[in-house]
Amino acid sequence: MTYGRVWFIRRMGHGRCDCRRNLSGGLWYQMVPFLVRNISYRDQSALLSPRYNPLRANLAESCLHLTITVMSEQQQDQDTALTEPLHDPHDITVAFYPPELLVEIFLYLVALSYRAITTDNHDRCILWMPSATQVCRHWRAVAHGTPLLWTLINLDWPEDWLVEALDKAQDLPLHIICPAMHDAHPLLYTFKALLPRAASAECRMSHHTNIPNDALDLPILRVLSIAQQMSPSNAPFVSGSSKLPTLEHLKLSGFLWDxxxxxxxxxxxxxxxxxxxxxxxxxxxxxxxxxxxxxxxxLPSWHMREITDVRPYPTVTLSYLTELILAGEVESLSETLLCLRFPSTASFGLTAIISDISPLGFQKLDNLYDTLAARLRGQGAIGKPERLDILVVHCPSAGDRDSHSRYILHTTTQTSSRLAGTQRARSALTLSVHTLPIKTVIASMANALGPALRSEIRGVTLRGGCLHDVPPTFAEAFTSLPNVETLCVDETFLWSPEYLSSHVPLPNRPLFPRLKEVKLRRFRFHDPADVTLSPPQGPELGVVETLADVLTTRAEGGFPVERLVVDRAVDFGEQDRIALLRCVKEVIVV
Structure with a gap:
């Protein structure tokens, strides 16, 4: 199964497909084997991987959302005992499912049921486990017939459940979770005693702790995540003499470096x-x-130096790196990038913080731009650099106002792989600079890229924006991109007719002289009152008329746009399409 197919299934699970409304218990029994059968043999092997796998997680989440539909449409018998015998012909297919996939689905269901009960003011001591397993009889059979499904140990769940789970899990590797650990937690010693059996462990420290570091022997631990929510403190549990021979995934947050x-x-x-x-x-x-x-x-938001700081720093080679994410002060990011050698196919994202707003500080920012451009040219990289393809400008929308605008570059290989659905969306470069306008970042990066790299960019995409912000115009920042053939604008907030005008930046000189296709997604072409009261009778003053005007003028000036794609617009009618067909060869409505 490609990632594209998983995306389609997730859309079904999230309710964007009408067929989910007709799911019954019987259809649900058939849905899971349908999802599993459509996985290629290569991806079935990936499902069994002990590492975190996006394909497995997406598929499990899809099954979860389909199951939620069944829960909401069918009255569950809360009095049915967990041990009730099962007589259903579909349950025999359980044996053919990858066990790790069943674990993902089942644990999602258990967590969902527990949250539903604790947030609805039910008695915490209620026997909540049957409500999770009674989503359908299929999952009761899975729970009883597969010890692997009992390996999730959440230390905040009822004690009866923990005893039951530890018993039914037999001696299989455990997946331990503790959402609020501290040195007075009643199960602290239980947690430490179970760690040697853990394949994965996730622990969130609720406040400062004095948990000692011991010489633990953790022979099968692969995934470990520990987070401290308060100010930095000492990391608990593991000492320098601990044994972690299989540790592959490590996430630590809120602890002192040493x-x-x-x-x-x-x-x-x-x-x-x-x-x-x-x-x-x-x-x-x-x-x-x-x-x-x-x-x-x-990294820190200020530049840290050591007393015995000796330069130049040694070069570190990471031959298998596929994704690098760095955040911190501008100079620290530049120094780190200059000392890292990794494959040219790797995706790297940076969040830069300007701690010095003097001219010297902005010179350091220019140095960072130059370092990024050199990396894209292949300097310090393993392998031949890939050709750039698409520039994406992502502005914060109403749902993510706390985030920062991002400058994103994709290569031709990443674009084709994403369209084919063979990998999750990744970019060659993602750059965000705190407190700096995104237009300034675009112009500065264009200057650093130089003519050769700028000429490789074939597409520009604008995303995000918010109704409460003044819609930005990036025309001035885009003047040095001569070979752009496709312009895609998501949402009306980032739209400007200057992108298509034949007189910007100069008379008789359009911004994108080679532009052939314009894509407009989730646009509102008419006034909301016109949409709600009656269907539009023709092009209204606004987006449609402006669009027709600039497209016509552009064609008359010798720079015609061949194709206009309108995607997910609720108020774009047939008469709008006919009006715009006078300006372009083809209008496609998706």
Whole structure:
């Protein structure tokens, strides 16, 4: 199954497909084997991987949402005992499902049921487990016939459930969760006693703790996540003499740097950490992790230096890296990038913080732009650099006002892979600069890229925007992109007729002289009152008329747009399409 198919199934699960309304218990029995049968043999192997897998998670979430539909449409018998015998011909198919997939689905169901009961003012001591397993009889059979499904151990769940789960899990590896651990937690010692059996462990510290570090032997632990919600403190549990021979995924947040280094192992493939340390310390640490595939690091928002700081810093090679995410002060980011050598196909994203607003500080920002451009040209990279393809400008929308605008570049390989559905969406570069207008970032990066890289960009996409913000115009920032053939604008907020005008930036010189296709997504072409009271009778003053005007003028000037694509517009009618057909060869409504 490709990621494109998983995306389609998730749309079904989220209620965007009418067929889910007709699901019955019998159809649900048939739906899960349908999802599993449509997975290729290659991806079935991926489902069985012990590492986190987006395909497995997406498929499990799809099954979860379909199950929620069944729960909402069918009255469940809350009095049915968990041990009630099962007599259904579809249950025999359980044996053919990948066990890890069943675990994902079942644990989603259990967590959902528990949250539903605790948030609806039910008695916490109620026997809530049957409501999770009674989603349908299929899952009761799965729960009883598969010990693997009892391996989730949440230390905040009722004690009866923990005893039952530990008994039915037999001696299989456990997945331990503790949402609010502290040194007075009643099950602290239980948690430490279960860790040697854990394949994964997630622990959130509710406040400062004094949990000691012990010489733990954790022979099968692959995934470990510990987060401190308060100010930085000492990392608990693991000491320098602990044994973690199989640790691959590590996520640590909110701890002092010197107390997290005992967790670092050469077996790590995924590392996420907020590292309050200097660049040399960070480089020395990851130098001992040559297998890293995903590296996400939050460096300090000010530039830290060591007294014994010796330059130049050593170069660290990460031959298997596919994704690099860095956040921190501008100079620290530049120094880190200059010292890292990784494949040219890797995706890297940066969130830069300007701690110095003097001319010297902005010179450091220009140095960062130059470093990024050099990386895109292949400097310090393993393998031949890939050709750039699409520039995406993402502005915060109403739902993510706390985020920052992002400058995103995609390569031709990433674009084709994403369209084919063979990989999740990734970008060659994602850049966000705090407090700096996105137009300034676009213009500065264009200057750093140089003519050769700028000429590779074939598409520009504008996303986001908010009704309460003044719609930005990026025309001035786009003047140095001569070969753009496709312009895509999501939402009306970022739209400007200057993008298509034949007289911007100069008379008789359009912004994108080679533009052939314009895509408008989720646009509102008419006044909301016109849409609600009656269907539009013809092009109204506004987007449609303006669009027709600039397209006509552009064609008359010798720069015609061949295709207009209107995607998910609720008020774009047939007469609008006919009116715009006079300006372009083809109007496609999706």
């Amino acid at each position: 107390t997290v280094t005992p967790y670092f192992r050469p077996t790590l493939r995924h590392l996420t950490i907020d590292a309050m340390c200097s660049v040399p310390k960070f480089l020395r640490a990851i130098e001992r992790m040559p297998l890293l595939e995903h590296l996400s690091v939050e």
